[in-house]
Amino acid sequence: MRWSQSFIPTMKEVPSDAEVPSHQLMLRGGFIRQLMAGAYTYLPLGVRVLKKAEAIIRQEMDAAGALEIFMPALQPIDLFERTGRKEAFGNVLINFNIRRGDRTVHLALGPTHEEVVTDLMSRHISSHRQMPLTVYQIQTKFRNEERPRFGILRTSEFLMKDAYSFHSSLESLNDVYQKMYRAYCRIFSRCGLDYLPVEAESGPIGGDASHEFMIPAANGEDRIVFCKKTNYAANLERAETGRKPPVIATSADAKPVAKLHTPNVGSIETVCKLLKCKPEKMVKTLIFLADEKPVAVLLRGDHEANEGKIRRALGVKSLEMASPETILAVTSAPVGFAGPVGIKCPIFADHDVPLVVNAITGANEGDYHLANVNVGRDYPLETTYDLRNAAAGDPSPRGEGTLELVHGIEVGHVFKLGTKYSTSMEALYDDETENRQPIIMGCYGIGVNRILAGLAETKHDENGLIWPLAVAPYEVIISVIGANETDTLSAAETFYGQLQAAGVDVLLDDRDLRPGVKFKDADLIGIPLRVNFGGKGLKEGVVELKWRTSAESQRVATADAVKTVLEQLTARRQADAATIPQ
RNA sequence: CGGGAUGUAGCUCAGCUUGGCUAGAGCGCCUGGUUUGGGACCAGGAAGUCGCAGGUUCAAAUCCUGUCAUCCCGACCA
Numbered sequence: 001m002r003w004s005q006s007f008i009p010t011m012k013e014v015p016s017d018a019e020v021p022s023h024q025l026m027l028r029g030g031f032i033r034q035l036m037a038g039a040y041t042y043l044p045l046g047v048r049v050l051k052k053a054e055a056i057i058r059q060e061m062d063a064a065g066a067l068e069i070f071m072p073a074l075q076p077i078d079l080f081e082r083t084g085r086k087e088a089f090g091n092v093l094i095n096f097n098i099r100r101g102d103r104t105v106h107l108a109l110g111p112t113h114e115e116v117v118t119d120l121m122s123r124h125i126s127s128h129r130q131m132p133l134t135v136y137q138i139q140t141k142f143r144n145e146e147r148p149r150f151g152i153l154r155t156s157e158f159l160m161k162d163a164y165s166f167h168s169s170l171e172s173l174n175d176v177y178q179k180m181y182r183a184y185c186r187i188f189s190r191c192g193l194d195y196l197p198v199e200a201e202s203g204p205i206g207g208d209a210s211h212e213f214m215i216p217a218a219n220g221e222d223r224i225v226f227c228k229k230t231n232y233a234a235n236l237e238r239a240e241t242g243r244k245p246p247v248i249a250t251s252a253d254a255k256p257v258a259k260l261h262t263p264n265v266g267s268i269e270t271v272c273k274l275l276k277c278k279p280e281k282m283v284k285t286l287i288f289l290a291d292e293k294p295v296a297v298l299l300r301g302d303h304e305a306n307e308g309k310i311r312r313a314l315g316v317k318s319l320e321m322a323s324p325e326t327i328l329a330v331t332s333a334p335v336g337f338a339g340p341v342g343i344k345c346p347i348f349a350d351h352d353v354p355l356v357v358n359a360i361t362g363a364n365e366g367d368y369h370l371a372n373v374n375v376g377r378d379y380p381l382e383t384t385y386d387l388r389n390a391a392a393g394d395p396s397p398r399g400e401g402t403l404e405l406v407h408g409i410e411v412g413h414v415f416k417l418g419t420k421y422s423t424s425m426e427a428l429y430d431d432e433t434e435n436r437q438p439i440i441m442g443c444y445g446i447g448v449n450r451i452l453a454g455l456a457e458t459k460h461d462e463n464g465l466i467w468p469l470a471v472a473p474y475e476v477i478i479s480v481i482g483a484n485e486t487d488t489l490s491a492a493e494t495f496y497g498q499l500q501a502a503g504v505d506v507l508l509d510d511r512d513l514r515p516g517v518k519f520k521d522a523d524l525i526g527i528p529l530r531v532n533f534g535g536k537g538l539k540e541g542v543v544e545l546k547w548r549t550s551a552e553s554q555r556v557a558t559a560d561a562v563k564t565v566l567e568q569l570t571a572r573r574q575a576d577a578a579t580i581p582q
Numbered sequence: 583c584g585g586g587a588u589g590u591a592g593c594u595c596a597g598c599u600u601g602g603c604u605a606g607a608g609c610g611c612c613u614g615g616u617u618u619g620g621g622a623c624c625a626g627g628a629a630g631u632c633g634c635a636g637g638u639u640c641a642a643a644u645c646c647u648g649u650c651a652u653c654c655c656g657a658c659c660a
Contacts, residue, residue, distance in 0.1 A: 009592090011592095011593060011594095011609095011610090012593080012594090012609065012610080012621060013593055013594045013595095013608095013609070013610095014593095014594080015593070015594085016588080016593090016594070016595090016652095016653080017588095017652060017653055018653090019653070019654070034652090036651085036652085037651085037652065037653085083660095085660065088660065089659095089660070090658095091658090092658085092659070092660085111660075112660065114660080143659080143660095145658095145659075146583075146657085146658055146659075147583095147656095147657090147658080147659090149653095149654090154659090221659090415660095443660095463620095481618085481619065482618075484618090513618095513621095514617085514618055514619085514620090514621080514622065515618070515619045515620070516618090516619070516620040516621055516622080517620085517621050517622095518619095518620090518621095519619080519620045519621085520620060520621045521621085523620090532619075534619095535618085535619055536619070537619090544619095
């Protein structure tokens with residue numbers, strides 16, 4: 001492609017609406033343009049990267065035995081009513097009525113395709129002999145995001161590769177799950193992403209039934225913990241800690257309890273400000289309704305409650321924050337002044353709570369807090385639990401090492417669904433004993449746009465984007481210096497034609513601009529290998545090769561240029577391939 | 583949905599507090615010339631219903647009310 005014939009609108013200045021690097025650089029490099037909040041047009045460069053990522057996904061999915069299909073984005077609403085997900089999705093599900101003759105048809109735009117694919121397979125599969133079967137598609141999904149964010153990262157309309165597998169046994173599901181997991185590792189690795197598979201909330205099946213593939217990035221929306229030493233990695237909701245219940249005893253340093261007047265000061269933050277203390281000196285008391293009964297959950301002031309852990313620790317089905325009325329009944333105080341001392345409900349404390357000596361807590365009385373509260377003396381406690389989100393510095397659950405906390409971009413998710421959809425949609429098969437059984441399912445998603453966002457977010461420098469060779473919009477850019485000289489330009493065109501003939505994705509910057517502008521643009525759009533063609537080099541019979549990732553350029557005799565470029569591209573591809581897991 | 587910010591030329595922004603000539607600058611764009619190895623220079627030019635609607639006023643980009651849009655923080659996110 002010749003730059004002069006293409007549509008690559010680069011920008012020198014940073015658009016004011018873009019905050020995060022990936023958004024700024026993709027805008028500045030002419031990869032995307034915004035239509036409205038959460039909807040972007042992909043310009044030629046953006047489309048090329050998307051297509052390359054898609055091609056990698058297709059290759060790996062095909063190799064893993066999945067079959068490509070293509071399902072409608074338009075779906076009848078009753079499918080979602082049957083699985084209860086119309087309710088579950090709520091406002092996120094884009095749905096509307098249309099007129100068809102004298103009828104009204106209620107449609108949804110697919111936020112995902114479990115219902116459609118289960119419906120499809122329920123009609124097709126009748127015997128265990130027809131399984132396992134895995135299908136996938138790459139298709140646009142629609143979700144009415146309450147808050148689209150960070151450019152391309154969180155949009156209302158996005159490209160997703162979604163795969164679904166169908167099984168007559170858990171062993172078969174586990175087998176395909178492993179194949180998909182491996183395919184995902186290969187896909188993200190081939191795309192040049194530094195990814196981290198993390199344990200995620202596993203839903204109905206439990207165990208290791210769900211993994212998310214995360215790109216550690218400062219602007220990621222998810223939080224993940226990992227341990228370098230033991231390779232433990234999990235998302236924050238799921239992450240265990242290696243903490244143990246401490247010895248519960250009143251400290252020898254316990255001071256007498258003091259009652260402090262804290263008018264209208266009910267949050268940890270404001271109490272700390274008023275009393276000039278740190279949140280870790282406080283114990284916060286959260287009142288929940290666990291299976292309809294009020295309980296108090298104690299956490300150190302700077303920690304975050306984890307409702308999943310609390311639910312499991314208490315062995316209850318439902319858990320919700322208590323209403324102000326319940327809090328008043330249990331604590332005799334309005335919201336913000338709850339404490340363990342004298343509270344009228346069972347207490348469950350996190351492991352770190354008994355370790356806070358002379359803690360500050362609510363006084364169970366409006367506008368008052370207590371100082372120097374100590375376990376044993378002031379409130380009873382038999383044991384402690386892991387009730388909070390993991391934090392940086394916690395011990396790894398695998399016995400050694402400590403956890404680190406980083407932000408991440410979720411680019412993929414593999415999930416053992418079980419029979420959730422097959423049961424509600426009556427997708428049944430006959431097993432070996434002629435009994436009807438619900439089909440066991442797995443689902444596996446990849447956010448294709450997020451591969452671009454993740455790369456742009458993590459692979460750039462002050463000059464612009466740095467695409468890995470495998471997904472770069474073009475592998476090579478020829479920056480013609482002195483493109484207004486006919487001889488130079490025609491020599492460059494010959495070189496360009498030779499690279500094209502050799503199967504290289506090459507962009508010819510034939511614009512009649514000053515060299516500086518062209519170099520800046522080439523760096524901005526992040527083409528891996530640049531060839532400076534013309535100028536002083538050409539007079540001496542050489543061209544310059546410069547990799548985007550290296551500071552120096554190499555001078556190569558013009559006659560050897562094609563051969564050298566091909567050799568270096570091959571070498572780079574091989575080096576990249578060496579890092580891909582089997 | 584709660585909190586905060588912004589809307590003036592394709593892009594970045596000034597002007598608004600204290601209303602008053604024909605609404606400005608830089609970049610980009612067009613014409614001509616000089617330049618040509620990391621976002622050149624000179625001269626000339628085109629380009630804006632000041633987000634939209636209503637109000638106050640002799641007079642509104644500027645003040646008031648409403649509304650829409652975008653961004654950020656939070657809540658939400660199979």
